[in-house]
Amino acid sequence: xxxxxxxxxxxxxxxxxxxxxxxxxxxxxxxxxxxxxxxxxxxxxxxxxxxxxxxxxxxxxxxxxxxxxxxxxxxxxxxxxxxxxxxxxxxxxxxxxxxxxxxxxxxxxxxxxxxxxxxxxxxxxxxxxxxxxxxxxxxxxxxxxxxxxxxxxxxxxxxxxxxxxxxxxxxxxxxxxxxxxxxxxxxxxxxxxxxxxxxxxxxxxxxxxxxxxxx
Ligand code: ATP
Numbered sequence: 001x002x003x004x005x006x007x008x009x010x011x012x013x014x015x016x017x018x019x020x021x022x023x024x025x026x027x028x029x030x031x032x033x034x035x036x037x038x039x040x041x042x043x044x045x046x047x048x049x050x051x052x053x054x055x056x057x058x059x060x061x062x063x064x065x066x067x068x069x070x071x072x073x074x075x076x077x078x079x080x081x082x083x084x085x086x087x088x089x090x091x092x093x094x095x096x097x098x099x100x101x102x103x104x105x106x107x108x109x110x111x112x113x114x115x116x117x118x119x120x121x122x123x124x125x126x127x128x129x130x131x132x133x134x135x136x137x138x139x140x141x142x143x144x145x146x147x148x149x150x151x152x153x154x155x156x157x158x159x160x161x162x163x164x165x166x167x168x169x170x171x172x173x174x175x176x177x178x179x180x181x182x183x184x185x186x187x188x189x190x191x192x193x194x195x196x197x198x199x200x201x202x203x204x205x206x207x208x209x210x211x212x213x214x215x
Pocket of ligand 1: 090091093152157161
């Protein structure tokens with residue numbers, strides 16, 4: 001949809017956080033919210049929120065605020081029709097953290113929209129990305145139209161999580177664990193083994209450096 005293509009990058013980056021709070025509100029049975037209340041919850045200022053929502057054609061009514069369900073269905077439409085690619089990150093350890101910080105900033109249409117972990121970070125927002133509990137994995141992947149996942153969990157957990165990702169509909173996995181995970185046909189795994197890469201480099205330096213430098 002052309003209209004969505006015009007959503008500014010900064011606005012698009014705030015979408016996952018809006019989405020997170022709106023699903024909270026919906027789960028709690030809240031039907032409407034003012035931009036001031038959303039500002040309090042998200043720490044974005046109310047004017048920014050009003051401007052962001054106006055890009056979506058969602059105009060709050062004075063004295064009423066925004067309709068939570070209407071906003072949520074609007075976001076679902078944006079995700080379906082825009083060129084934004086939502087990626088999930090599983091495992092917010094050291095590496096996961098670094099990738100959240102990095103968040104593919106050079107790209108205007110790819111970003112980590114949701115991260116998942118089994119402990120302490122749950123419920124937090126890190127580098128603008130909401131961290132969900134693993135129990136919400138399947139639900140969020142479906143709701144946020146995510147079909148790519150980055151795996152930064154301990155290798156012992158990698159296969160079980162991969163199986164869950166595949167049954168939730170994930171089509172591509174960027175695997176940072178050393179385990180070669182098995183996936184069915186139709187799912188693509190890109191292995192990124194940093195230790196292995198470094199070891200390869202060390203090997204070349206140790207075995208060929210003398211030849212290439214001539215010493
Ligand atoms: P790394 O440097 O490899 O990112 P780390 O040393 O910080 O990792 P790990 O033990 O490798 O920590 O775990 C990475 C992250 O994965 C941790 O935040 C951990 O809580 C999380 N994790 C562990 N098991 C699971 C699981 N089954 N599902 C989701 N997250 C998990």
